[in-house]
Amino acid sequence: MSDKFVLRTYFRSTAAYRVRIALNLKGADYSLLPVNLLKGEQKSAEYKQHNPEGLVPTLEAESAVLTQSMAILEYIEESMPTPALLPRGPIDRAHVRAFAQSIACDIHPLNNLRVLKYLVNDMGVSEEEKLTWYHHWIKTGFTSLEARLANNDHGGPFCFGETPSIADVCLVPQVYNANRFNCPLDDYPNIRRIEAHCLTLPAFEKARPEHQPDAN
Numbered sequence: 001m002s003d004k005f006v007l008r009t010y011f012r013s014t015a016a017y018r019v020r021i022a023l024n025l026k027g028a029d030y031s032l033l034p035v036n037l038l039k040g041e042q043k044s045a046e047y048k049q050h051n052p053e054g055l056v057p058t059l060e061a062e063s064a065v066l067t068q069s070m071a072i073l074e075y076i077e078e079s080m081p082t083p084a085l086l087p088r089g090p091i092d093r094a095h096v097r098a099f100a101q102s103i104a105c106d107i108h109p110l111n112n113l114r115v116l117k118y119l120v121n122d123m124g125v126s127e128e129e130k131l132t133w134y135h136h137w138i139k140t141g142f143t144s145l146e147a148r149l150a151n152n153d154h155g156g157p158f159c160f161g162e163t164p165s166i167a168d169v170c171l172v173p174q175v176y177n178a179n180r181f182n183c184p185l186d187d188y189p190n191i192r193r194i195e196a197h198c199l200t201l202p203a204f205e206k207a208r209p210e211h212q213p214d215a216n
Contacts, residue, residue, distance in 0.1 A: 005030035006060040008050065010037045011212035012180075014108050015069035016057040017173035020212075022073050024203035025164060026080040034214035037113055070104050073166055085166045096160050099148060099167040103174050107141035111177070131181060138183045142191060145171070149190035157197045164198065172198050176209065 005023065009016040009032050023030050035041045035056050042054045051058040051067050059066045059075075066072050077085050086093050109115070111134050119125040119133060154160045159167035175195040178185060185192055198204045209215055 006033055007031070008033045008035050008047070008056055008058040008060075009212070009214075010035050010042075010056050011209040011215045012177075013037065013056045014112070014173040014177050015055070015104075017176065017207060017209065018069050018104075018169050019057045019059065019072050019076075020207035021169045021172065021204055022076045022085060022166075024206050025083060025085065025169070026076060028076070028080065032213060034212070036214065070101070073100075073169065077166070083163065085164065085169065087160065087165065092154070092160070096165045096167045099145065099159060100165075100170040102141060102145060102148075103170040107137055107174060110137045111181075134181050135183050138178045138181075141174075142178070142185070142188050146188045146190055149194070157194070159194055164201070164203075168194065168198050171195065172204055 005028060007016070007019060007023065007030050009020065011034070035047060037056065041047060042051075042056060048054055050060075050065050053067060055067070057067075057069055057072065059072050061075070061079075066075055073085070086096055116130055116134070119130050120127070125133070149159065152160065156162040158164050159171060171191065172195050175185070175191060199208070205211070
């Protein structure tokens, strides 16, 4: 298999950010094709030939086109098993996946760009009310994640032990977005500690939105 991937991405997309981190951790050879979500490029007929949902990320790999960040992360893990982003035991794997899916399925979908635009443009919600909505779901989700981390048997600098996992890959982009919307994070010391440590790693640093070619 060729290690060359093409990732259609947007620099601030939380989901695309996850995939960039994972590809970097694996040392994958990939190129980026930016898709400007604010200009609606994801809605174009050309883009929808690759991703009918009109979302990012989209990963071109092995003559296939893959969508949905969590499915892409699983593909990356299975096709490039080292360094592992999932622990070996099935119970530990379930815990890591549950943590990651709490972010990807419960927090992020309520606060992504198309939901926020719908609240403002279609439902007439004010900017202040939009931020209240955003902060509420971050607080709800981060409170449960912090409790999981506080009761975690796998101590270490990352969410689950001494090496990064899919949990960290999902957590760091969500913290970035929370900071972008000025969410108070003082009540989440473990989340803040883990995010700060992850960002000392080149794979996480390289994936940061401000380092992307389409950053503005």
